[in-house]
Amino acid sequence: MSSEYNPQTLENAIQKTWDENNTFVVTEDPNKEKFYCLSMFAYPSGNLHMGHVRNYTIGDVISRYQRMLGKNVMQPMGYDAFGLPAENAAIKNKTAPAAWTYSNMDYMTNQFKQLGLAYDWSRKLATCDPKYYKWEQYIFTKLLEKDLVYRKDATVNWDPVDQTVLANEQVIDGRGWRSGALVEKKTIPQWSMKITAYAEELLSEIDSLDGWPESVKTMQRNWIGKSKGIELDFEVENYNEKLSVYTTRPDTLYGVSYLAVAPEHPLASKAVNQNPNLQDFLNDCKKEQSNEAAMATMEKKGMFSGFHAVHPFTGKKVPIWIANFVLFSYGTGAVMAVPAHDERDFEFAKKYNLDIQQVIESHDGTEIDLTQQAYTEKGKLINSGEFDGMNFSQSFKAIKYKLEQEGIGRQQINYRLRDWGVSRQRYWGCPIPIIYCDDCGTVPVPEKDLPVVLPEEVTFDSDGGSPIKKMSEFYNVLCPTCGKKAKRETDTFDTFMDSSWYFARFANPNNDEQVLDETANYWLPVDQYVGGIEHAILHLLYARFYHKLLRDLGYVTSDEPFTNLLTQGMVLKDGAKMSKNKGNTVDPRALIDEYGADTVRLFSMFAAPPEHSLEWSDEGVDGSFRYLKRIWTNIENFTQNNKIIAKIVQDDLTADQKAMRLKTHETIKKVSDDFGVRKIFNTAIAACMELTNALVKFNDDSNNGKSIIHEGWEAIVKMLSPIVPHITQELWHKLGNEGLIVDVKWPTFNEKALVKDELQIMVQVNGKLRAKINVSANADKEIVEKTALGDENVQKFTTGKQIRKVIVVPGRLVNIVVV
RNA sequence: GCCGGGGUGGCGGAACUGGUAGACGCGCCGGAUUCAAAAUCCGGUUUCUUCGGAAGUGCGGGUUCGAUUCCCGCCCUCGGUACCA
Numbered sequence: 001m002s003s004e005y006n007p008q009t010l011e012n013a014i015q016k017t018w019d020e021n022n023t024f025v026v027t028e029d030p031n032k033e034k035f036y037c038l039s040m041f042a043y044p045s046g047n048l049h050m051g052h053v054r055n056y057t058i059g060d061v062i063s064r065y066q067r068m069l070g071k072n073v074m075q076p077m078g079y080d081a082f083g084l085p086a087e088n089a090a091i092k093n094k095t096a097p098a099a100w101t102y103s104n105m106d107y108m109t110n111q112f113k114q115l116g117l118a119y120d121w122s123r124k125l126a127t128c129d130p131k132y133y134k135w136e137q138y139i140f141t142k143l144l145e146k147d148l149v150y151r152k153d154a155t156v157n158w159d160p161v162d163q164t165v166l167a168n169e170q171v172i173d174g175r176g177w178r179s180g181a182l183v184e185k186k187t188i189p190q191w192s193m194k195i196t197a198y199a200e201e202l203l204s205e206i207d208s209l210d211g212w213p214e215s216v217k218t219m220q221r222n223w224i225g226k227s228k229g230i231e232l233d234f235e236v237e238n239y240n241e242k243l244s245v246y247t248t249r250p251d252t253l254y255g256v257s258y259l260a261v262a263p264e265h266p267l268a269s270k271a272v273n274q275n276p277n278l279q280d281f282l283n284d285c286k287k288e289q290s291n292e293a294a295m296a297t298m299e300k301k302g303m304f305s306g307f308h309a310v311h312p313f314t315g316k317k318v319p320i321w322i323a324n325f326v327l328f329s330y331g332t333g334a335v336m337a338v339p340a341h342d343e344r345d346f347e348f349a350k351k352y353n354l355d356i357q358q359v360i361e362s363h364d365g366t367e368i369d370l371t372q373q374a375y376t377e378k379g380k381l382i383n384s385g386e387f388d389g390m391n392f393s394q395s396f397k398a399i400k401y402k403l404e405q406e407g408i409g410r411q412q413i414n415y416r417l418r419d420w421g422v423s424r425q426r427y428w429g430c431p432i433p434i435i436y437c438d439d440c441g442t443v444p445v446p447e448k449d450l451p452v453v454l455p456e457e458v459t460f461d462s463d464g465g466s467p468i469k470k471m472s473e474f475y476n477v478l479c480p481t482c483g484k485k486a487k488r489e490t491d492t493f494d495t496f497m498d499s500s501w502y503f504a505r506f507a508n509p510n511n512d513e514q515v516l517d518e519t520a521n522y523w524l525p526v527d528q529y530v531g532g533i534e535h536a537i538l539h540l541l542y543a544r545f546y547h548k549l550l551r552d553l554g555y556v557t558s559d560e561p562f563t564n565l566l567t568q569g570m571v572l573k574d575g576a577k578m579s580k581n582k583g584n585t586v587d588p589r590a591l592i593d594e595y596g597a598d599t600v601r602l603f604s605m606f607a608a609p610p611e612h613s614l615e616w617s618d619e620g621v622d623g624s625f626r627y628l629k630r631i632w633t634n635i636e637n638f639t640q641n642n643k644i645i646a647k648i649v650q651d652d653l654t655a656d657q658k659a660m661r662l663k664t665h666e667t668i669k670k671v672s673d674d675f676g677v678r679k680i681f682n683t684a685i686a687a688c689m690e691l692t693n694a695l696v697k698f699n700d701d702s703n704n705g706k707s708i709i710h711e712g713w714e715a716i717v718k719m720l721s722p723i724v725p726h727i728t729q730e731l732w733h734k735l736g737n738e739g740l741i742v743d744v745k746w747p748t749f750n751e752k753a754l755v756k757d758e759l760q761i762m763v764q765v766n767g768k769l770r771a772k773i774n775v776s777a778n779a780d781k782e783i784v785e786k787t788a789l790g791d792e793n794v795q796k797f798t799t800g801k802q803i804r805k806v807i808v809v810p811g812r813l814v815n816i817v818v819v
Numbered sequence: 820g821c822c823g824g825g826g827u828g829g830c831g832g833a834a835c836u837g838g839u840a841g842a843c844g845c846g847c848c849g850g851a852u853u854c855a856a857a858a859u860c861c862g863g864u865u866u867c868u869u870c871g872g873a874a875g876u877g878c879g880g881g882u883u884c885g886a887u888u889c890c891c892g893c894c895c896u897c898g899g900u901a902c903c904a
Binding site: 040043045080083084085156157165166167168169170171214215216218219222223225291292293294295296297298417418420421423424425426494495496499532533534535536537538539541569570572577606607608609611612613614615616617619620622623624626627629630633673674677678680682683685686687688689690693760762764766767768769772796804805806807809812813815816817 | 820821822823824825830831832833834835838839842843844845846858859871884885897898899900901902903904
């Protein structure tokens with residue numbers, strides 16, 4: 001009697017076995033090679049969605065594969081538990097964010113277990129747990145000592161109706177998402193991290209990240225945006241300070257026709273005093289969005305400030321404008337404008353009728369039409385006095401030298417990267433461990449008083465304002481230094497602070513004595529990090545930065561946190577991102593109930609390569625389920641009828657047996673490459689399916705035949721076990737084996753079984769396929785060429801024509817070029 | 820706007836280093852089994868075709884004996900754009 005494939009019963013039983021045996025709990029083992037596999041931890045939104053399923057299955061497959069290679073694998077999971085959605089849910093449901101978050105985490109942990117993910121749950125952590133964020137606060141105070149954090153004014157989105165600060169996400173078309181009021185910029189003091197102090201290292205070490213996708217590395221390089229330029233000072237008439245500008249194109253200095261400063265620049269404030277008409281313009285600028293996309297696409301607007309600068313070399317007077325597109329936070333907050341050779345300056349000059357003076361010649365010396373667009377390429381200088389005729393690098397040096405001689409300019413390396421503002425005026429986050437005392441100033445909370453615990457029993461107002469800002473019992477404290485009455489900081493940390501170091505804390509999540517102990521250097525760096533491509537810049541850059549901070553604080557010895565990075569694409573339905581609004585979500589729970597976790601895992605891995613987006617298909621899930629039933633039934637039938645398996649002797653095999661065995665070992669080779677090198681699983685599954693088809697078709701009752709079939713099934717079961725761990729565990733037993741398949745060695749291919757006697761060669765005439773010929777595997781070029789030319793169908797295309805050339809690609813193809 | 824991806828049959832995708840375009844799966848069509856259905860199994864399935872072939876990998880060019888793959892210029896689409904995570 002054969003048994004039915006019943007995934008629910010099977011999966012429950014096997015998950016119970018793993019649980020009872022602590023199969024995935026790991027400790028440091030100096031005798032084994034370690035492998036730390038980490039999938040980006042989850043935001044506890046309430047339910048696992050398909051994006052999670054995919055992300056975590058990928059990590060799980062890699063973990064289980066590495067374990068079969070004999071490594072000591074750690075795969076932990078936790079929760080990125082602070083954040084905005086909990087506050088939104090709190091306002092909506094009138095519950096505290098903490099209660100909502102904790103219940104979501106419980107529910108999701110169960111879902112994780114149902115998926116059969118091989119996590120070491122003894123290491124579970126949550127960022128909203130004081131046991132975790134105590135150390136985040138501690139690190140912050142250490143960084144304050146090292147002068148790596150500081151307080152400065154920074155801009156936020158201010159909703160004037162709700163009287164709250166809004167996240168960029170909460171600003172829709174320039175209006176607050178609840179109130180609908182026009183959002184204003186507001187400047188308040190905030191804490192910043194000096195990531196720019198690490199800009200050079202963050203940039204240069206990208207080169208050492210061989211296990212990262214090129215696209216992510218390029219994005220990070222561009223984000224850091226290192227540039228070499230000149231900072232130079234202009235004298236300003238009737239203004240007692242010089243105006244410094246930063247430019248990467250000093251070669252165009254003679255083409256400067258105006259300067260432009262940001263609306264926040266001190267010169268702009270000075271200008272208002274003399275010309276009140278400017279006030280309206282500056283007020284308008286305040287209402288504009290400050291995010292990068294808006295800045296880049298908005299209409300370029302400006303007003304003449306009333307001031308003139310003096311060109312350092314020509315002595316010419318150039319007007320200074322106030323312009324909405326100049327960033328106060330980049331460079332000096334002021335630019336020199338050369339409309340002839342910069343698109344944006346050109347657009348602005350056209351609009352306001354400002355001079356356009358050509359100072360760069362075209363490559364071939366032909367006339368450039370500067371009435372339609374700027375000429376932005378580099379070239380020889382003209383109209384530039386003593387610098388005429390120089391190229392870019394010559395003029396850069398010469399102009400730099402002259403500016404230095406006159407003491408009005410210097411070479412400057414600039415980064416697009418800005419320091420990281422970490423203050424948030426929100427409730428559900430890690431409290432910033434600072435106390436403000438009238439006498440002692442800014443005082444960090446001493447270690448003995450950490451953690452500063454976030455009160456969890458709070459009620460939320462509909463305006464979305466942070467409850468702790470109204471809780472005197474929270475913010476009224478005594479100064480730790482002098483003991484007088486003082487005020488606690490009520491802002492919380494950006495949640496990126498929480499997620500920038502969790503990967504390290506997983507080494508010792510339950511250590512209440514230290515941030516990190518010696519186990520951190522056993523496990524770190526993470527060998528494989530898996531997560532969404534949407535984190536390519538911010539999270540991954542902050543985490544790299546934090547790892548260097550931890551290194552410089554003496555906790556870790558490595559320079560980079562993630563050796564290999566896999567960025568998975570999104571899960572789509574009907575071509576769009578799944579979302580509740582669109583009503584195109586697929587609930588993993590319902591699918592697991594219907595098909596079992598293995599089917600869901602198999603489909604997630606089969607439908608697309610990890611890095612691509614994945615189009616969800618209900619029919620496709622059916623197909624995956626069908627495949628599992630197919631191997632179940634076939635192995636069941638095979639093992640029922642064939643008990644004795646003989647040892648295979650390659651030389652005794654018939655041609656058909658050799659061919660079958662070749663397929664098995666070719667598949668092992670291909671799948672090993674897919675798992676270990678390419679990290680692509682859809683093709684590995686396809687190869688296993690091909691092997692399955694071949695085994696089903698292969699009818700051979702001889703002892704050798706049975707052994708070859710057994711070998712094939714066993715290979716499939718092992719190779720699929722990281723992807724579908726439950727069913728393969730059971731099939732492993734059916735094939736006559738004991739124990740847990742998680743600890744079985746990954747299969748290896750047999751070189752002898754891979755030897756082919758005959759090869760199939762494609763024959764093309766003028767690049768078009770005309771024949772397929774079989775030649776002996778050791779046939780030389782001449783024989784291959786002769787066989788190709790002698791082929792009947794080939795001759796139909798060659799007779800009566802002159803053969804000009806014959807290209808033979810060994811083992812692959814012959815191309816005959818005729819005229 | 821800028822930075823980084825992606826675009827191949829009816830659909831998801833394969834082709835790994837420039838060498839058989841469409842592996843594998845879904846769907847569909849036909850057959851077997853069944854009283855019937857479900858399930859299962861077997862076969863077919865890019866398009867056009869005068870059945871010789873011809874065309875074909877977002878669009879337009881180029882390099883090459885040969886291009887999905889390399890180069891140039893576009894179009895569409897997705898991710899990020901510093902307070903969503």
